[in-house]
Amino acid sequence: MSDHSKIGKTHLQRAAVVYIRQSSAAQVEHNRESTARQYALADRAVALGWARDQVIVIDQDLGLSGASAVQRSGFVQLTTEVALGHVGMVLGLEVSRLARNNADWYRLLDLCGMTDTLIGDADGLYHPGLFNDRLVLGLKGTMSEAELHILRARLDGGIRNKAARGELRRGVPIGFVWGEEEGEIRFDPDAAVVAAIRSVFERFAELGSARRVWLWFHTEGLNFPLRFNQTDEIRWTPPTYTAIHHILTNPVYAGAxxxxxxxxxxxxxxxxxxxxxxxxxxxxxxxxxxPEHHPGYLDWATYEANQARLDGNTRPQPHQAGGALREGTALLQGLAICGHCGRRLRTHYRGRNVTPGYHCAGKDIVDGRGVYCLSVGGVQIDEAVSEAFLEALEPAGVQAALLAAQQREADHEAALAQWQLAVERARYEAEKAERRYRAVEPENRLVARGLESEWEQRLRELDQAQVELTRRQQQRPTPLTADERHALRALGQDLKRVWVAPTTTPRDQKELLRALLEEVIIAVFRDDYRAHLTLRWRGGRLTELDVHLPRSRPATVRTDEETLALLRRLAVHHPDDVIAGILNRQGRTTAHGLPFTANLVGNTRRHWNIPRYEPPVEQPVGELLNIKQAAAALKVAPSTLHRWVNDGFVAGEQVTPGAPWQIRMSDDLARQFVEDAPEGYVVMQEATKRLGVSRQTVLQRVKRGELEAVHVCQGRRKGLRIRVIDDKPDLFSHTS
Known part of the structure; x- marks a missing residue:
C-alpha cells in the first residue's frame, strides 16, 4: 500500500471502510492472529491520510462465509455506502475477505468504479476505474473463487471417499456407539437402551403399525431413551410417535x-x-x-418388509388397495375393489354404525355426475370372505392357537423386562448420587444440601420403580398347564369359535385377513340379487364366490308430501346445499328424522326424479341483492327495507317462508327513492287531510298501486311522500 499517488483530496474527504470477516465461528475463536491483522488495517488507513474518526470498521460478518452475500449484513452495508458515494477507500486483508464469488465481487468493483472509490489490500491500492487495476482485481477475484472451489472439492472428495468405505464417523442413532476400529459400529453398552430398541421392532412385528407401537409404550407406561448428539447423556422420557417412526425407518438399525x-x-x-x-x-x-456393515437389530430383508408394511399403512393412491387398519366392523376395509370400474371401495355404516356396507365413489368424480357403480351391504359379503379365509387357514389352526397363547406371555415378559431394567437404572442413579454426597466435604454445606436433595430424589424414583415392578410381577399371566394346552388344541381345531369370540376384535380379524388376502373384487348384479367375489390371495391364487343378496323390502317410511312439494319449488332456483339450509331453518327433517344435508337433498331429488338446479341462460332485468346490499344501494336502513317488503311497498322475492328475502334492483325501483320530493307529492299527514281518509287507508291504496309514492332519502324530513290528485276520486268505494 505504498502507492499514495492514487489517493486524492476527494478520497480523503470521504470515509475509509475496513471490512473484517472470518468464515466460521471456529476461525473467529482460534485464528485470532488473522482477525487482529484485519483490525490493524484501521491504523493503516490513518497512516494513508484519513482521520481516525473517518475510519469505519464493519465486522458484523465475523463467522459468515463469503461464498454469497445472502445474510451478510456487513457486506450489504458496505455496498450501500459505496453506492451513495460516502466511501473513499475500502480496505480488506485480501480479496477473499470481501467476496468468494465473482457475482458479488464484480458488483462491488462496478460500484467503486462509478463512485471513484479505491480498494486496498495487503499488496497495494487499486482504482477499479482504471483498466490495469481492474484487470488485477478481476484476476484476484477469480483466484479467490477458484480457491474456494478447490478447497471444497478436496474436503468433499475426502469425505465421500471415506464414506464409500463406511469409515466416515457421523452421528449414529440411539442404540449404537462408534467402536475403536475404523468404521466399527457397536451396540450401546447400556442394556436398557438395547432392550428398548428391540422392543420397538418386536412390537411392530406383532402390531404392524408405528402408531400402535407408540400406543403400546404409553399403555405400559414405559420410557424411551433420548439423546440429541453423541456427547449428551441419555435421558429417559415418554416416547413420541416421531421417535418410534424414525427407528422403524432408519436403515442403520438393519446393519446398513x-x-x-x-x-x-x-x-x-x-x-x-x-x-x-x-x-x-x-x-x-x-x-x-x-448393507451388513455392522451388527443390526434386524436383517436387511426384514427391514425392507417393514418399509413395505409402513408404506401400505399410508392412504393408498387411486385404484390401489391398502391403508392402515381403522376402527369399524367392515372386514374388507382397504381390500375391497369395485368390479365395475376398478376403484377402491369405501366403507359406510348404518344403524348406529353397526351394519357395514361398501360403495363406489365413482359417481362423485365430476360434480356429482359420474357413473353410479354399486352400493351394497357388507354382512353377507364379510361372512362369505370369512368362511373362505377360515377354510384356507384350518390346517394351521392348532399351531396358531398355541402361538397366540405364547405370544400373550411373551408380550408381558417383554414389558416386565423393561421395568426390571428401569429398576436397575434407578438403583444405579441412586447409588451414584449417594457416592457424590459422601464425597463432598461436610463444611461445604451449600454443595452438600444440593447433593442431598438429588440423592433423596433418586431414592424416591427408585421406590416408584420398585413398586411398579412389583405390581406388574403380580399381574404376570400364569403359564398354561397340560390340561389348558389340550383344551387350546381342541379350540384351535375349531377356528370359527375363535373367529367369532367376543375377545377377537374387528381389528384382529382385519389383520389376519391381510396376512393372506391382497384384495377382494366385488361385482354386484342387482337383477339377480347376487354379488360375485374374486379373492386374490398372496402368491397369486384366485378364488371366486357367488353371494346371494337379500331382496329389497318395500320402504316403510317416506318423505312427507309437503316437503317434497317444497323441494320441487326450491330445486328450480337453488342448488342442493342452499336447499338443505332452507329446509333445516324451517325445522323439516328426512323420513328418518335426520337434518338435511346436500347429499341427502340430492338423494331425495334423484329418487323422486326432481331435476337439479340449472342456472338460467338469460338473467332477468336488474341485479338480485339481499336486504343488506339493497339497503346500502337505496341509502336506507335494512330494518326499514324489511318493513316495506313486509308491507308490500317494495317487491321482494322469497321462494318459501324462511328463505332469505331478495330485492331485484331495477330502474323503476331506484326512481322511487329520491333526494327531494317532486312537485305534487306531500307528506303523509297532508295527504290524509286532502283525501279525507285515515293513514291506514292511504297505505293500503299505495300498496295496491292506486296512489303513487316516493321515499325521500336525505334531509331532516325523510320518509314517504304521497302524490295527491286534485280531482278527488270516490275513495270510499275502494276501501277494503
Whole structure:
C-alpha cells in the first residue's frame, strides 16, 4: 500500500471502510492472529491520510462465509455506502475477505468504479476505474473463487471417499456407539437402551403399525431413551410417535451404513431471495449404501418388509388397495375393489354404525355426475370372505392357537423386562448420587444440601420403580398347564369359535385377513340379487364366490308430501346445499328424522326424479341483492327495507317462508327513492287531510298501486311522500 499517488483530496474527504470477516465461528475463536491483522488495517488507513474518526470498521460478518452475500449484513452495508458515494477507500486483508464469488465481487468493483472509490489490500491500492487495476482485481477475484472451489472439492472428495468405505464417523442413532476400529459400529453398552430398541421392532412385528407401537409404550407406561448428539447423556422420557417412526425407518438399525440421504438445493422464494433447503432423496439416489456393515437389530430383508408394511399403512393412491387398519366392523376395509370400474371401495355404516356396507365413489368424480357403480351391504359379503379365509387357514389352526397363547406371555415378559431394567437404572442413579454426597466435604454445606436433595430424589424414583415392578410381577399371566394346552388344541381345531369370540376384535380379524388376502373384487348384479367375489390371495391364487343378496323390502317410511312439494319449488332456483339450509331453518327433517344435508337433498331429488338446479341462460332485468346490499344501494336502513317488503311497498322475492328475502334492483325501483320530493307529492299527514281518509287507508291504496309514492332519502324530513290528485276520486268505494 505504498502507492499514495492514487489517493486524492476527494478520497480523503470521504470515509475509509475496513471490512473484517472470518468464515466460521471456529476461525473467529482460534485464528485470532488473522482477525487482529484485519483490525490493524484501521491504523493503516490513518497512516494513508484519513482521520481516525473517518475510519469505519464493519465486522458484523465475523463467522459468515463469503461464498454469497445472502445474510451478510456487513457486506450489504458496505455496498450501500459505496453506492451513495460516502466511501473513499475500502480496505480488506485480501480479496477473499470481501467476496468468494465473482457475482458479488464484480458488483462491488462496478460500484467503486462509478463512485471513484479505491480498494486496498495487503499488496497495494487499486482504482477499479482504471483498466490495469481492474484487470488485477478481476484476476484476484477469480483466484479467490477458484480457491474456494478447490478447497471444497478436496474436503468433499475426502469425505465421500471415506464414506464409500463406511469409515466416515457421523452421528449414529440411539442404540449404537462408534467402536475403536475404523468404521466399527457397536451396540450401546447400556442394556436398557438395547432392550428398548428391540422392543420397538418386536412390537411392530406383532402390531404392524408405528402408531400402535407408540400406543403400546404409553399403555405400559414405559420410557424411551433420548439423546440429541453423541456427547449428551441419555435421558429417559415418554416416547413420541416421531421417535418410534424414525427407528422403524432408519436403515442403520438393519446393519446398513448410508451416506448422502439428503441434498442441499438453492431456490428463489416469492420475494426473489435465494434460499436453501434440504431435499430427502429416495433410497436409489443415496450416495453410499452398504448393507451388513455392522451388527443390526434386524436383517436387511426384514427391514425392507417393514418399509413395505409402513408404506401400505399410508392412504393408498387411486385404484390401489391398502391403508392402515381403522376402527369399524367392515372386514374388507382397504381390500375391497369395485368390479365395475376398478376403484377402491369405501366403507359406510348404518344403524348406529353397526351394519357395514361398501360403495363406489365413482359417481362423485365430476360434480356429482359420474357413473353410479354399486352400493351394497357388507354382512353377507364379510361372512362369505370369512368362511373362505377360515377354510384356507384350518390346517394351521392348532399351531396358531398355541402361538397366540405364547405370544400373550411373551408380550408381558417383554414389558416386565423393561421395568426390571428401569429398576436397575434407578438403583444405579441412586447409588451414584449417594457416592457424590459422601464425597463432598461436610463444611461445604451449600454443595452438600444440593447433593442431598438429588440423592433423596433418586431414592424416591427408585421406590416408584420398585413398586411398579412389583405390581406388574403380580399381574404376570400364569403359564398354561397340560390340561389348558389340550383344551387350546381342541379350540384351535375349531377356528370359527375363535373367529367369532367376543375377545377377537374387528381389528384382529382385519389383520389376519391381510396376512393372506391382497384384495377382494366385488361385482354386484342387482337383477339377480347376487354379488360375485374374486379373492386374490398372496402368491397369486384366485378364488371366486357367488353371494346371494337379500331382496329389497318395500320402504316403510317416506318423505312427507309437503316437503317434497317444497323441494320441487326450491330445486328450480337453488342448488342442493342452499336447499338443505332452507329446509333445516324451517325445522323439516328426512323420513328418518335426520337434518338435511346436500347429499341427502340430492338423494331425495334423484329418487323422486326432481331435476337439479340449472342456472338460467338469460338473467332477468336488474341485479338480485339481499336486504343488506339493497339497503346500502337505496341509502336506507335494512330494518326499514324489511318493513316495506313486509308491507308490500317494495317487491321482494322469497321462494318459501324462511328463505332469505331478495330485492331485484331495477330502474323503476331506484326512481322511487329520491333526494327531494317532486312537485305534487306531500307528506303523509297532508295527504290524509286532502283525501279525507285515515293513514291506514292511504297505505293500503299505495300498496295496491292506486296512489303513487316516493321515499325521500336525505334531509331532516325523510320518509314517504304521497302524490295527491286534485280531482278527488270516490275513495270510499275502494276501501277494503
Amino acid at each position: 451404513y448410508c451416506y448422502g440421504k439428503t441434498r442441499n438445493e438453492r431456490y428463489v422464494d416469492e420475494q426473489g431471495q435465494i434460499r436453501k433447503r434440504i431435499r430427502q432423496l429416495p433410497q436409489a439416489d443415496w450416495a453410499v449404501l452398504i
